[in-house]
Amino acid sequence: MAEEAVIDYSLNNPDTLTKYKTAAQISQKVLEAVAKLCTEGANIVEICEKGDKLLEAEVAKVYKGKKISKGSGHPVTVSPSSYITPYTPLKTDAEEAKTVLKKNEVVKIQLGAQIDGFCSIVCDSIVVGAGDKVSGREADLILATYYTNELLLRLMLPPGLVVTGTEEEKKKAAAQKPYSQAKITQLLEKVVKSYDCNIVESTTCWLFERNDIEGKKKIILAPGEGVKGEGLAEVGEAWGVETGVSLGTGKVKTLSNRPTLHRRTNTTYGLKRPSSRALLSEIVKKFATFPFSLRQLEDERAAKVGVVECVRGNVLRQYEVVGDKDNEPVGRLFTTVAITKNGMTRLAQPPTLDVSKYETDKKITDEEILKILEQPLGKASASKNKNKKKKKKAAKKAEEEEDDDEEESSDEE
Structure with missing residues (x-):
């Protein structure tokens, strides 16, 4: 294999x-x-x-x-x-x-x-x-x-x-x-x-x-x-x-606001309530380990109930609402x-x-x-330098062609 x-x-x-x-x-x-x-x-x-x-x-x-x-x-x-x-x-x-x-x-x-x-x-x-x-x-x-x-x-x-x-x-x-x-x-x-x-x-x-x-x-x-x-x-x-x-x-x-922002942790815990298990299943499917709001879940009221055991069992981390003192x-x-x-x-x-x-x-x-x-935060990329060189070459070529055209027109006169 x-x-x-x-x-x-x-x-x-x-x-x-x-x-x-x-x-x-x-x-x-x-x-x-x-x-x-x-x-x-x-x-x-x-x-x-x-x-x-x-x-x-x-x-x-x-x-x-x-x-x-x-x-x-x-x-x-x-x-x-x-x-x-x-x-x-x-x-x-x-x-x-x-x-x-x-x-x-x-x-x-x-x-x-x-x-x-x-x-x-x-x-x-x-x-x-x-x-x-x-x-x-x-x-x-x-x-x-x-x-x-x-x-x-x-x-x-x-x-x-x-x-x-x-x-x-x-x-x-x-x-x-x-x-x-x-x-x-x-x-x-x-x-x-x-x-x-x-x-x-x-x-x-x-x-x-x-x-x-x-x-x-x-x-x-x-x-x-x-x-x-x-x-x-x-x-x-x-x-x-x-x-x-x-x-x-x-x-x-x-x-004093209710914490509504949460994120799944790596902790495994045997959730007892069906509402908690259903909530965690939805979270894993929709958000994996990224932060989410309880309002993004299918049933906001049920989520408010199910989240309690998840936080208590450290399956979810809750973000407290913090303000300026x-x-x-x-x-x-x-x-x-x-x-x-x-x-x-x-x-x-x-x-x-x-x-x-x-x-x-x-x-x-x-x-x-x-x-x-x-x-600066970064070096000028090679592609930018190449583009500059290409532009210079193109400009030089255009100038040369212009000069040639001028010479030809003066010869015709």
């Missing part, structure tokens, strides 16, 4: 990166559509439901006929101003189901698609009902979150990866020590302080693996008491990079990235911020920070 070939699911396999990118394109497309739904007075439950349907429809268009898992990697969540964690209320919780968006509140939209267990999650922060210009503390928060995210991505890059120059310069850069987690937090704090903000306590970036968005390594920013990160980003890895910034102290508190607005961004020998590729990312839209008298003045922010 022939042995089954072992499939390489790392980034060394081009197919892996393709699946991440396909999932990312879907995530970004749905994010853009959901952001348009986030208007003053819009109902959060309805936005989430529409977003989930769109995500499902977009996923259905790819890898048709292939025997691979695909679907939601993270439900559509819309978190109000002071909420930190992804928020996804239920229709059957009457009070929360009425929650609508208010003008000028900073809302966090998060979602993700997965293809064959490779998940691309994205989160963006928007100001509801903002016109052409945003000013005041909302502008400070959005800019602080944006620049903190840009800096964090660069601090996560392995040393020397995108350095150009002589071999000696490259070796010198590669020999430098990577930024420690403590140093990363220290530098990020310089950015947020420039805008009179703070990093949200214990904001966590995770190593992404196949069927797992919380891998063996994690980077924790502004860690709380007794909390510690493990490891740093390396070539060949995919990461979920999160940035959380608060207009308050950055301290957090658990809110001072009830201050919070900004969050989430980017899924791949780190290769050519640098960092942003797979699923929030739209590039038009910083000219945000008016503030605050700015980053620290020279070290400004220098790091100028650094």
Whole structure:
């Protein structure tokens, strides 16, 4: 009997990166559509439901006929101003189901698609009902979150990866020590302080693996008491990079809202209730090991009952609803990235911020920070260089032909 070939699911396999990118394109497309739904007075439950349907429809268009898992990697969540964690209320919780968006509140939209267990999650922060210009503390928060995210991505890059120059310069850069987690937090704090903000306590970036968005390594920013990160980003890895910034102290508190976001664990436990077993069966079939909302299940009321034993038996992990301790607005961004020998590729990312839209008298003045922010995340690809050369050759050829034509016309005269 022939042995089954072992499939390489790392980034060394081009197919892996393709699946991440396909999932990312879907995530970004749905994010853009959901952001348009986030208007003053819009109902959060309805936005989430529409977003989930769109995500499902977009996923259905790819890898048709292939025997691979695909679907939601993270439900559509819309978190109000002071909420930190992804928020996804239920229709059957009457009070929360009425929650609508208010003008000028900073809302966090998060979602993700997965293809064959490779998940691309994205989160963006928007100001509801903002016109052409945003000013005041909302502008400070959005800019602080944006620049903190840009800096964090660069601090996560392995040393020397995108350095150009002589071999000696490259070796010198590669020999430098990577930024420690403590140093990363220290530098990020310089950015947020420039805008009179703070990093949200214990904001966590995770190593992404196949069927797992919380891998063996994690980077924790502004860690709380007794909390510690493990490891740093390396070539060949995919990461979920999160940035959380608060207009308050950055301290957090658990809110009284029902936890509605869950994820299956690797724990096996003999569930006694038929409702719990039925629920777990549906979860395994629809979501595998990725986060889901109870509202995405067939019977929301039955799910609320069945989930109790699943959480108690540690078969499901429930995500508590966490908010800013001072009830201050919070900004969050989430980017899924791949780190290769050519640098960092942003797979699923929030739209590039038009910083000219945000008016503030605050700015980053620290020279070290400004220098790091100028650094590229990746090397210019060979194909781009080839295209440039082709364009130059084509332009040169066109010029020569033009000169020849001119000479011929002058001869005729």
